[in-house]
Amino acid sequence: MQNYVEYLQTYGSRFVDGTLVTIQQTLLAAFLAIFVAALFGMMRLSEKWLVRGTSIVYIEFFRGTSLLVQLYWIFFVLPLLGVTFDKFTAGFVAVGLNLGAYGAELVRGSIEAVPKGQYEACHALNMSYYKRMRRIILPQALLIMLPPWGNLLIELLKGTALVSLISVTDLMFEAKQINGTTYLSAESFGTAMIIYYLMARVVVSPGMRAFESYWGKKMGRI
Amino acid sequence: MKENFPLNLGSNPPMVRFSKVTKRYGELTVLDSLDLDVKQNEIVSIIGPSGSGKTTVLRMLMTLEEINDGVIYVDGQPLTHMSQNNLLIKANEAHLRKMRNNIGMVFQHFNLFPHMTALGNCMEAPMHVLGMSREEALARSEELLEMVGLADKIHEHPARLSGGQQQRVAIARALAMRPKVLLFDEVTSALDPEVIGEVLNVIRSLASEHSLTMLMVTHQMGFAREISDRICFFYEGKIAEEGTPQQIFEDPQNERTRQFLSAVLAAN
Amino acid sequence: MFEGFELFPKFDWKWSFVFEILPRLLWATLNTLMAAGTGYAIALVIGLVFALAQRTGIRTVTLIVREIVEFIRSTPLVLQIFFIFYVGPQFGIRLSPWTSGMIAIGLHYAAYLSEVYRAGLESVPRGQWEACKALNFSMTRTYFRVIIPQALPPALPGMGNYLVGIFKDTPMLMVIGVAELMHAATALGSTYYRYLEPYTMVGILFLLISLPTAFGLRRFESFVARALGMRK
Numbered sequence: 001m002q003n004y005v006e007y008l009q010t011y012g013s014r015f016v017d018g019t020l021v022t023i024q025q026t027l028l029a030a031f032l033a034i035f036v037a038a039l040f041g042m043m044r045l046s047e048k049w050l051v052r053g054t055s056i057v058y059i060e061f062f063r064g065t066s067l068l069v070q071l072y073w074i075f076f077v078l079p080l081l082g083v084t085f086d087k088f089t090a091g092f093v094a095v096g097l098n099l100g101a102y103g104a105e106l107v108r109g110s111i112e113a114v115p116k117g118q119y120e121a122c123h124a125l126n127m128s129y130y131k132r133m134r135r136i137i138l139p140q141a142l143l144i145m146l147p148p149w150g151n152l153l154i155e156l157l158k159g160t161a162l163v164s165l166i167s168v169t170d171l172m173f174e175a176k177q178i179n180g181t182t183y184l185s186a187e188s189f190g191t192a193m194i195i196y197y198l199m200a201r202v203v204v205s206p207g208m209r210a211f212e213s214y215w216g217k218k219m220g221r222i
Numbered sequence: 223m224k225e226n227f228p229l230n231l232g233s234n235p236p237m238v239r240f241s242k243v244t245k246r247y248g249e250l251t252v253l254d255s256l257d258l259d260v261k262q263n264e265i266v267s268i269i270g271p272s273g274s275g276k277t278t279v280l281r282m283l284m285t286l287e288e289i290n291d292g293v294i295y296v297d298g299q300p301l302t303h304m305s306q307n308n309l310l311i312k313a314n315e316a317h318l319r320k321m322r323n324n325i326g327m328v329f330q331h332f333n334l335f336p337h338m339t340a341l342g343n344c345m346e347a348p349m350h351v352l353g354m355s356r357e358e359a360l361a362r363s364e365e366l367l368e369m370v371g372l373a374d375k376i377h378e379h380p381a382r383l384s385g386g387q388q389q390r391v392a393i394a395r396a397l398a399m400r401p402k403v404l405l406f407d408e409v410t411s412a413l414d415p416e417v418i419g420e421v422l423n424v425i426r427s428l429a430s431e432h433s434l435t436m437l438m439v440t441h442q443m444g445f446a447r448e449i450s451d452r453i454c455f456f457y458e459g460k461i462a463e464e465g466t467p468q469q470i471f472e473d474p475q476n477e478r479t480r481q482f483l484s485a486v487l488a489a490n
Numbered sequence: 491m492f493e494g495f496e497l498f499p500k501f502d503w504k505w506s507f508v509f510e511i512l513p514r515l516l517w518a519t520l521n522t523l524m525a526a527g528t529g530y531a532i533a534l535v536i537g538l539v540f541a542l543a544q545r546t547g548i549r550t551v552t553l554i555v556r557e558i559v560e561f562i563r564s565t566p567l568v569l570q571i572f573f574i575f576y577v578g579p580q581f582g583i584r585l586s587p588w589t590s591g592m593i594a595i596g597l598h599y600a601a602y603l604s605e606v607y608r609a610g611l612e613s614v615p616r617g618q619w620e621a622c623k624a625l626n627f628s629m630t631r632t633y634f635r636v637i638i639p640q641a642l643p644p645a646l647p648g649m650g651n652y653l654v655g656i657f658k659d660t661p662m663l664m665v666i667g668v669a670e671l672m673h674a675a676t677a678l679g680s681t682y683y684r685y686l687e688p689y690t691m692v693g694i695l696f697l698l699i700s701l702p703t704a705f706g707l708r709r710f711e712s713f714v715a716r717a718l719g720m721r722k
Contacts, residue, residue, distance in 0.1 A: 185576035220379030
């Protein structure tokens with residue numbers, strides 16, 4: 001135990017640095033994923049087959065291949081086609097695009113889960129499509145999709161660990177480096193796991209539950 | 223393209239006219255060449271067994287469903303069709319949106335917006351569809367909610383209101399659009415017995431104090447008899463019999479009408 | 491951040507190269523499928539253990555297993571793979587890359603599958619358990635003859651999704667040297683100094699396997715649902 005405390009004193013700051021990078025990656029990927037999910041989720045419901053088809057292609061492509069392959073492809077192959085990202089950007093772009101595809105299905109599912117009676121009331125009140133979506137349907141869909149989005153955000157957090165494989169200096173990367181010099185694998189990888197666990201259980205999950213509670217009250221839930 | 227139907231119904235038209243309207247779901251014909259007129263300010267109740275097409279009549283008038291044949295007119299103008307080069311063709315969405323402002327509907331399951339207060343529910347459409355200002359919409363909504371007896375509940379969300387209260391809010395919400403025709407689709411069927419009365423009272427006062435054309439699908443025979451100007455008995459997609467409440471309830475001519483009424487009244 | 495854009499400067503796709511590397515990639519694909527299958531089989535069994543352990547009624551056991559499951563689900567699989575591979579030698583046990591990988595994937599997906607099992611078990615009406623008790627069935631008989639057959643159909647979609655998920659996660663094994671598809675592609679890429687064809691082929695191969703599988707699974711699920719409906 002004493003050894004572990006010494007270990008933390010020596011390497012603690014590096015873990016902190018890595019965690020900060022992980023947090024940055026997670027936040028940036030999350031913004032991208034939310035944007036992509038909203039866009040393609042709604043496109044998926046369009047009546048125009050071209051719009052719907054595009055979103056289906058996007059969703060099936062990013063869900064059908066693994067994040068690691070997409071990450072490598074974006075970082076190593078895309079430059080050959082003319083689009084070059086630095087490794088930090090390639091990292092969160094890959095994670096965001098990938099998890100955004102899963103998010104798109106959540107968005108679609110929750111819009112479809114809004115009771116049909118709401119659409120009929122909007123129809124009877126002669127509301128236009130945009131007003132209906134913005135004022136009535138989407139707010140209710142948001143409440144429905146919050147619980148599974150909580151899980152998705154944790155998957156996103158875990159997904160950012162892969163960016164260490166293209167040498168982004170996140171938490172996972174630091175753990176590997178420290179393990180490489182100290183050979184104290186249990187301490188190095190174990191500490192990293194504990195930090196991921198704490199971020200997921202103590203920050204993300206409670207945060208999402210709080211937002212769910214807030215939005216639920218706003219939606220008139222008792 | 224409809225050739226045998228007039229482009230408009232001239233002066234003093236009925237408020238609603240169904241002209242040879244047919245509705246099919248696949249093989250099943252739900253409404254069969256229906257002719258139905260509703261005069262201005264008339265109150266018509268539609269009764270009949272389930273599956274007879276009653277609700278379909280309302281839903282088509284509210285443009286929730288498309289008709290397969292025939293034309294529906296509202297206040298003299300075609301609803302389901304529009305005139306182009308002196309011919310009637312199927313209405314496009316723009317025409318429907320224009321006409322839909324004249325028709326309002328109250329649903330069996332209320333369909334209130336759960337994330338808005340009673341006041342919010344009533345103000346929503348006037349502001350965002352009619353373009354009314356916030357102050358105007360607020361004043362009108364408060365007035366209507368007071369009229370339905372919910373002045374003290376205007377800031378409550380639907381989840382905090384009883385079924386009867388929610389339905390009254392739904393009525394106020396529909397009235398806020400000042401429709402010419404108001405449709406009631408079995409509005410008390412989903413309510414507990416003790417709150418049915420309060421909703422019927424609101425409808426009763428609407429009938430007597432306001433000039434509103436009302437079309438009701440209902441199982442509340444006593445109520446229909448009391449406030450209707452005319453009763454239509456539907457059977458298998460057609461009007462089997464229609465007449466004044468006295469005629470229908472006291473002296474039904476059609477055998478089916480008699481069967482239906484005796485079954486319904488026996489159950490009570 | 492975003493460094494450049496020229497239209498396709500180095501895009502010279504060589505089909506000859508593709509055919510040269512294809513045999514090695516296909517062989518590696520087989521390895522990948524084996525890894526996915528084995529990992530899934532392990533996860534199926536351990537997941538059931540996790541699920542049943544939480545139904546023993548002994549609060550301590552339930553809480554501990556619950557926390558273990560949460561911990562596994564909250565930490566990245568790639569990190570767990572590293573942990574299991576490198577921790578062994580620290581305490582004198584040498585695990586091969588394959589074994590470490592299978593343990594890591596098995597445990598990781600067991601945690602997810604346990605949630606799917608639990609949902610399936612919970613969906614079986616309480617009355618079924620009570621009927622078994624009234625008929626004096628043993629716990630084993632209750633589970634295997636009555637409960638699990640009813641818990642399985644609602645659990646199938648989730649189980650199918652995780653099968654596809656495991657298949658797509660196998661590339662993570664390359665970080666400890668397991669010779670699966672991504673590992674082979676990277677090796678080829680660095681040997682010939684051409685990454686375009688190897689990585690693109692990996693993507694295509696994954697799509698070719700995962701899309702039909704996902705589609706087939708959905709068909710299978712509706713088949714099961716229909717079959718049940720008919721039986722009811």
